[in-house]
């Protein structure tokens with residue numbers, strides 16, 4: 228075994244000059260290199276030592292490069308092989324990829340090209356090792372009240388929730404859609420002393436103002452046309468339990484005032500009623516926009532904001548805790564009826580690798596949807612790479628990837644569209660404010676303001692690691708898009 232971080236490379240080329248050149252190049256990169264002249268030498272070397280990577284020339288003396296690649300991959304499936312070929316044998320390179328080579332380079336080669344191919348393979352291996360390690364970690368439990376995570380920030384949140392469950396403080400959950408805000412709200416309720424009462428959720432964006440009012444406050448019969456019987460509102464229902472106000476950014480200024488009164492006086496009146504009713508509920512609110520920003524531009528009352536923002540909890544997006552993907556996948560497969568029905572209980576390493584390289588604009592919810600679709604396509608109890616819905620990793624159209632939802636009010640629809648647009652532009656310009664502002668034909672201050680309103684941080688677009696950079700194809704076939712990957716799972 229080579230020490231961690233060290234890569235042992237085997238060069239197979241009948242020209243000793245090439246072996247020397249490549250050897251020098253790789254050693255300068257800190258790798259360990261052996262050179263052999265033919266197939267027999269290659270097999271002998273592989274039998275003796277543990278290599279990560281082999282560069283195999285297409286033309287070698289005692290066999291042909293393709294046969295050698297096939298033999299190598301058969302006996303050492305974990306070995307990555309890069310085929311070295313002259314222009315005339317490009318077909319051979321395609322064939323090599325098909326039988327399991329990770330990449331190919333053409334002769335005469337540029338140093339950069341060789342280094343890039345090597346880096347790609349090493350990066351891929353690092354990911355694979357990481358996945359193997361993460362799979363090992365699955366045995367350990369990282370769960371709290373239906374939530375799983377192995378991210379330190381999430382663990383802090385779990386402890387915070389545990390503590391919050393013991394009191395009645397108003398909690399404000401922020402975070403992108405699908406990050407688990409509602410799940411946290413439920414955890415606070417069901418872990419706490421209010422668990423005997425009801426958990427009542429209301430999505431404030433789903434109702435126009437007047438409807439929201441009657442949903443929240445209820446009404447007396449005859450309060451308005453159509454009020455043919457008394458109706459208990461959500462606030463009353465939640466009395467003794469927890470009221471979860473989702474998407475509070477869409478509550479109108481007028482309704483904020485009404486809610487503020489309830490929160491301060493612990494009393495409500497049904498619409499059209501004249502009796503004051505005592506209520507005693509805990510309030511948990513959620514939003515995926517920056518409320519500071521709403522306050523700043525007068526769309527949210529400051530007093531309402533302070534009343535709601537007592538204990539803020541910000542849930543990190545899935546892309547910032549990508550190590551949670553294997554855990555969530557496992558959890559999802561364990562709990563999904565569809566997975567059970569179809570006997571699907573595994574995901575191939577390659578598929579997992581793929582899932583870990585995506586951006587997940589729709590976060591955990593989107594991951595669940597993707598898995599659901601993949602389960603339907605999968606065969607033999609395993610989700611493989613081919614079962615995953617195809618998509619551009621940069622996600623140029625996140626709105627479509629996540630499914631445009633027309634069942635929301637226009638305001639919400641436009642808000643989401645704006646958010647997707649901003650994310651797209653920022654991604655395209657790698658978080659560059661100047662370039663993004665120019666692209667959008669707005670000034671930088673406006674762009675900043677909008678980003679803040681949507682809770683978008685430029686760091687999310689700047690700090691993409693190499694592994695997630697689509698230019699560095701993890702599977703190693705970046706330049707041969709038409710070639711199907713061999714299925715070796």
Ligand SMILES: Nc1ncnc2c1ncn2[C@@H]1O[C@H](COP(=O)(O)OP(=O)(O)O)[C@@H](O)[C@H]1O
Pocket residue numbers: 373374375376402403404405406407408409410411555558591592595
């Ligand atoms: N940490 C987690 N562990 C397991 N499932 C999760 C986790 N976070 C979110 N989910 C699941 O993802 C989906 C979206 O979560 P939800 O709480 O509705 O997100 P949000 O309210 O932020 O949009 C739900 O099906 C939820 O059960």
Ligand SMILES: [Mg+2]
Pocket residue numbers: 405408409473
């Ligand atoms: Mg939600």
